[in-house]
Amino acid sequence: MSTLGNFQRVRGMLRLLARSVGRLWEQRPADSYAIHLHHLDPGFEPIRQEIVTRLGQRQFVPAIKSDVAAVDGDQSALAQQLDTDHYKGLAPYGSYVGRATLFHTLAFNENLKGATPEELRWSILSPGTDLSFIDDARRRFVQGSAYLDDRPNVPLRFLAEVNLTQILRRQEQHADPGEARAQLNDRIKSIFGGTVFNLFPIPGGPYEVPDDAGDGKTSLVLMGFDAVEVSSDNVAVPELVGRIYAQKDASGGLRINRNNLVFLLADQARKEEMRHKMVRRLALNELRRPERLNELPDHQQDRIKLNSPVHPRTPSPSKTSLIPNCARPKKRICRLASRSASTTPGSASPETSRKSSPSD
Numbered sequence: 001m002s003t004l005g006n007f008q009r010v011r012g013m014l015r016l017l018a019r020s021v022g023r024l025w026e027q028r029p030a031d032s033y034a035i036h037l038h039h040l041d042p043g044f045e046p047i048r049q050e051i052v053t054r055l056g057q058r059q060f061v062p063a064i065k066s067d068v069a070a071v072d073g074d075q076s077a078l079a080q081q082l083d084t085d086h087y088k089g090l091a092p093y094g095s096y097v098g099r100a101t102l103f104h105t106l107a108f109n110e111n112l113k114g115a116t117p118e119e120l121r122w123s124i125l126s127p128g129t130d131l132s133f134i135d136d137a138r139r140r141f142v143q144g145s146a147y148l149d150d151r152p153n154v155p156l157r158f159l160a161e162v163n164l165t166q167i168l169r170r171q172e173q174h175a176d177p178g179e180a181r182a183q184l185n186d187r188i189k190s191i192f193g194g195t196v197f198n199l200f201p202i203p204g205g206p207y208e209v210p211d212d213a214g215d216g217k218t219s220l221v222l223m224g225f226d227a228v229e230v231s232s233d234n235v236a237v238p239e240l241v242g243r244i245y246a247q248k249d250a251s252g253g254l255r256i257n258r259n260n261l262v263f264l265l266a267d268q269a270r271k272e273e274m275r276h277k278m279v280r281r282l283a284l285n286e287l288r289r290p291e292r293l294n295e296l297p298d299h300q301q302d303r304i305k306l307n308s309p310v311h312p313r314t315p316s317p318s319k320t321s322l323i324p325n326c327a328r329p330k331k332r333i334c335r336l337a338s339r340s341a342s343t344t345p346g347s348a349s350p351e352t353s354r355k356s357s358p359s360d
Helices: 011-027 045-054 058-068 078-086 093-105 117-124 131-144 164-173 177-192 239-246 268-287 298-306
Strands: 198-201 219-222 261-267 319-328 333-341 353-355
Touching: 011 045, 045 058, 058 078, 058 093, 078 093, 078 131, 093 117, 093 131, 117 131, 164 268, 164 298, 177 198, 177 219, 177 268, 239 261, 261 268
Parallel strands: 198 219, 219 261
Antiparallel strands: 261 319, 319 333, 333 353
């Protein structure tokens, strides 16, 4: 900060020090053995005003609010979210990384702005902090930051304008949920299609799954991920699956070829991840349009071109299969048994099995 023209080296530093001492005395963090750079909290209004007003760094207000420390009443900043989600009961490593990066950014000369990962470690490391947590927080902060400089081979430093991460987030908010759902359904059908099974994708009721031998092929009933789901920890047969298994039509006729059915259901725990990946794919495809791509700096254009939006095998969540389990084949009494199955095309071999059945 000493390179900033409006920084008063004696009085300015004394003001920051006095405010920081008062804040630390009020909070008394357990890891404080000395006053470090990361103890200067821009979430504390007097320190925030020192940065924004006296130092004239108003251009960094969006970066501070988004990534370092939000004002009271606003949504938590990225660093504060990291503290809550990953470092609860520990030193606030996310905030320490954000604060240290911020103050390393406040320099006049371009080549002095920012800190290398090694300099960030030296800045934060103390008897009360752990090096592995510092590195973990830095990695998470870089991945989630909306204002870090995302150009290659530059130190950790904030920019006044948003980076590609934030641009993608904004584009994801404009993605059409209906389009995402339609593309997911198409992709899931293509993954589990083929010649081994007779595929019946996304049935709405028993009438959409024929009750026949299927030319000697097993009928693979691919349930819609929006219609039914199953928890891998506690598998229970959904009502719609039970009806399709037991009935052959809308009038409730008894299905004869029950043991010719295999049901494939979405894993409840993976559905949101699947949706987000498809939304991200749509956002990246939109940014790849020539008129949008030309609006971005060269280094961001390169990242957009090289970034594979969704790996061909990732849109589908892990699946759980429900197959007939004929415990007493002579009496033709079958139940549905659940088995976890991989999403990799062609790898439907079961890994675990738990019995759960609707009434026959």
